[in-house]
Each structure stands twice: as structure tokens, then as C-alpha cells.
Amino acid sequence: MKMRVLHIICFTGNSGLTDYALSLHRELSTRFSSTLLTNRNFPGNESGVHKFFGRTRNYPLSLPSFLLRELFWRRPEVLVFQSWLKFPLLESVAVRCLRLGGGKLVLTVHDTLPHYPKPWSRLSVRSYFSAFDGLVVHSQVSADTVRKLGYNGKISIIPHGSYSLFNKGRLGRDEARAKLGIAEDIFVVLFFGHVDERKGCVEFVHAARVFSPAEAVFIVAGSPDFGAIAAREFRKEVLAPSVKAMLGRVPQDEVETLFRAADLVALPYREGSTSGVFKLAVEFGVPVVCTDVGDLGDAVRQGTAFGIPAGPDIASNLSRAIRRMIDEPQLRAVYAARMVEERTRTSWTVVGEQYASFINSIL
Structure with missing residues (x-):
């Protein structure tokens, strides 16, 4: 039986969004004739991955050739977009043009609104969402938000798959700590990913001050991206x-080292929709302490993650939660076991089956 032709569209080539798109492509390739169109800065080469888009700052220049390619040459039966990149209104025009080719259009919603929304953001995102035949969201919270924005089409709640592509199985805990120069008996708390204000980087380092280096090490790993005031606080x-x-x-090869070395992952987010870092913690079975924002709120309510309230006291609440995790190893073991259960629930085999079912319901 001939497989239906499916294209996954991801404008970035070296980001967490790309990691998700690549994992999705690998899984859907067993069910569709799948191609991943991504940025030219995608590292390495892989079957079915086409490096098409130029630098993200100039990506609108790639849209005309992309439209011609999809409308008159490739003509896929399904296009699955991975969120928007920078300009939802512009991208919604491009998506509507693709309708002329007759293919069905699906969007994976990773963020329901921009992290720093403008007065017009709700209108532009609503226009973008409405261009699609169906949306995939990762939680009931996101589904409710999308409905409030005015989307009336099909929605499927599909969990964010774990990031198995980072789990090489090359290192144990002791080896990882040796690489980082951390003693085996020190408790390690990891803050990973973009180091910016909305993810609570300042609150994380504030929480660290109440612990001595003899009992805990707080690792901050990732690219800094914050305003001047937060930068001064953080550096201090x-x-x-x-x-x-x-x-x-x-x-990418160092991600496993950090998560193997960690006893706990901290996600003290001030706001957010979806956390790829949470899915990395799931993959490596590391317990998580997080605020109850966005999809993380679902994890807290389900008992998968240890929750703290988002608000003005994030730093003090985080330090108290970390103290409990240090003093109560049995509590830490409970949450580690729940992360292993979550990894089974969000395996890409399960996620791929749900995507395929949703896509086929739209075709």
C-alpha cells in the first residue's frame, strides 16, 4: 500500500524545536512518506531531512521558493508545521497559500502566545491558528487557551514526546560527575536551557545562596538571554x-553528561506553555521541581513533578523544595519513579500513533 506523503516544516535547524521535529519525523516515517524541511544550519545529514530554509533572521526570503516547491513540485498530502517562528501574520498568509495545493494543514502548538506578547499578538496568533485544519497541543491548559483565542477547528491533545535522541547510553552517574569535576556525594541541581528571566534564572541562583557548596552544587547550563536588570542580578x-x-x-553530546550528573532538575518558570527541558528530565529519569505554569501545571497536578506556586516567592519556595529533596531521599525516589512512568507514556511510539490517528482523521 502506497504511503501518504507528509512534510514536517520547522524553520529552525539547531534548536529544541528542531529536536522535536526530528523525533517526530523519525517516528512518522514508519507510517507516512515523511520529509522534514528545516534550516540549512541543521547539524549532520539524515535520511528524509532537507535543509531548505536560510538564516532565521532572513527566513521570509525563503517563503516564496518554499511555496512554489510545495504547491507545484512536491504537493504533499499533509503538512505539519512546528509552531511559528517570528511573524505569525506573515506565516498565516503563507499557510493559506498552501491551501491552493489541496493538502491538509496541521500545526503543533508549542507556545500558545509569544513569550513577550505585544498588544496585537492575540490577533496575529488567532489568524495563524485559524489557517490550519487541525492543531496538536500538549496539554488541556493549552487546548483551553487555543479555544479562548477563537480557534474552532479540530484539536488533539498529544503529549510532548521525550527526547530519546539525547540519551546515548554512554555515561553513568559517576562518569558524568567526573567529567564535570563534581564529587559523588554532592547533591546536584540543574537549570538547563535558555537562561532568561521568564524561566526563573535569577530565582534559581537566589535559591542557591542558602546552600553551602559542601552539600549542593547548582549548575546553570545554557545560552544567556535576559534584560539588563536581570543580567546584573544574575551575575551578582x-x-x-x-x-x-x-x-x-x-x-548535543554534553546534554547527557549534565542530566546523568543531576539529582534534581529545577524549572522555576515565571511563565510558559511547554518545556522541552522537562521532557529531557523525563528521558533521563531525573526528578523535577517546577512552578505550576503552562503544561508544567498538568505535570504537577498529575503528581509527576513536585510543584511550587508561581509568584513573588519562587526563590524561597524553590529553596524549601530542594531542601526537602535533599533531606528526604525516599521522596526523591518516588518522583524519579514517576518520571520513568512518564517516559513510557510519552514514548515516540505512543506519540507517533496519536499523531497518525489525528492526521488520518483530517484526511
């Missing part, structure tokens, strides 16, 4: 002896 606090800063993009 990051000098605390218990903080180990590894600022800059983390190479």
Missing part, C-alpha cells in the same frame, strides 16, 4: 560558591 548571584555556571549553547 552567580558568584555564589554553590553555583557552577556553564553559559553558552550546550553541545
Whole structure:
């Protein structure tokens, strides 16, 4: 039986969004004739991955050739977009043009609104969402938000798949700690990903100050992206002896080292929709302490993650939660076991089956 032709569209080539798109492509390739169209900065080469889009700052220049390619040459039966990139209104025009080719259009919603919304953001995002035949969201919270924005089409709640592509199985805990120069008996708390204000980087380093370096190491690993005030606060606090800063993009091969070494992952987000870092913690079975925002709120309510309230006292609530995790190893073991259960629930085999079912319901 001939497989239906499906294209996955991801404008970025070296980001968490790309990691998700690649995992989805690998899984859907067993059910569709799948191609992933991504950016030219995608590292390496892989079957079915086409490096098409130019630099993200100039990606609108790639849209005309992309439309011609999809409408008159490739003509896929389904296109699955991975969120928007920068300009939802512009991208909604491009998506509507693709309707002329007769293919069905699906969007994976990773963020229901921009992280720093403008007065017109709700209108532009609503226009973008309405261009699609169906939306995939990762939680009931996101589904409710999309409905409130005025989307009336089909919605499927499909969990965010775990990031198995980072789990090489090459390192144990002791080896990972040796690489990082951390003693085996020190408790390690990891803050990973974009180091910015909305993800609570300042609150994280504030929480670290109440711990001595003899009992806990707080690792901050990722590319910094914050305003001037937060930058000053962060730089002042990051000098605390218990903080180990590894600022800059983390190479893919080093991700496993950090998560194998960690006893706990902290996600003290001020706001957000979806957390790819949470899915990395799931993959490596590391317990998580997080605020109850966006999809993380679902994880807290389901008992998968240890929750703290989002609000003005994030730092103090985080330090108290970490203290409990240090003092109560049995509690830590409970949450580690729940992460292993979550990994089974969000395996790409399960996620791929749900995507395929939703796509076929639209065709």
C-alpha cells in the first residue's frame, strides 16, 4: 500500500524545536512518506531531512521558493508545521497559500502566545491558528487557551514526546560527575536551557545562596538571554560558591553528561506553555521541581513533578523544595519513579500513533 506523503516544516535547524521535529519525523516515517524541511544550519545529514530554509533572521526570503516547491513540485498530502517562528501574520498568509495545493494543514502548538506578547499578538496568533485544519497541543491548559483565542477547528491533545535522541547510553552517574569535576556525594541541581528571566534564572541562583557548596552544587547550563536588570542580578548571584555556571549553547553530546550528573532538575518558570527541558528530565529519569505554569501545571497536578506556586516567592519556595529533596531521599525516589512512568507514556511510539490517528482523521 502506497504511503501518504507528509512534510514536517520547522524553520529552525539547531534548536529544541528542531529536536522535536526530528523525533517526530523519525517516528512518522514508519507510517507516512515523511520529509522534514528545516534550516540549512541543521547539524549532520539524515535520511528524509532537507535543509531548505536560510538564516532565521532572513527566513521570509525563503517563503516564496518554499511555496512554489510545495504547491507545484512536491504537493504533499499533509503538512505539519512546528509552531511559528517570528511573524505569525506573515506565516498565516503563507499557510493559506498552501491551501491552493489541496493538502491538509496541521500545526503543533508549542507556545500558545509569544513569550513577550505585544498588544496585537492575540490577533496575529488567532489568524495563524485559524489557517490550519487541525492543531496538536500538549496539554488541556493549552487546548483551553487555543479555544479562548477563537480557534474552532479540530484539536488533539498529544503529549510532548521525550527526547530519546539525547540519551546515548554512554555515561553513568559517576562518569558524568567526573567529567564535570563534581564529587559523588554532592547533591546536584540543574537549570538547563535558555537562561532568561521568564524561566526563573535569577530565582534559581537566589535559591542557591542558602546552600553551602559542601552539600549542593547548582549548575546553570545554557545560552544567556535576559534584560539588563536581570543580567546584573544574575551575575551578582552567580558568584555564589554553590553555583557552577556553564553559559553558552550546550553541545548535543554534553546534554547527557549534565542530566546523568543531576539529582534534581529545577524549572522555576515565571511563565510558559511547554518545556522541552522537562521532557529531557523525563528521558533521563531525573526528578523535577517546577512552578505550576503552562503544561508544567498538568505535570504537577498529575503528581509527576513536585510543584511550587508561581509568584513573588519562587526563590524561597524553590529553596524549601530542594531542601526537602535533599533531606528526604525516599521522596526523591518516588518522583524519579514517576518520571520513568512518564517516559513510557510519552514514548515516540505512543506519540507517533496519536499523531497518525489525528492526521488520518483530517484526511
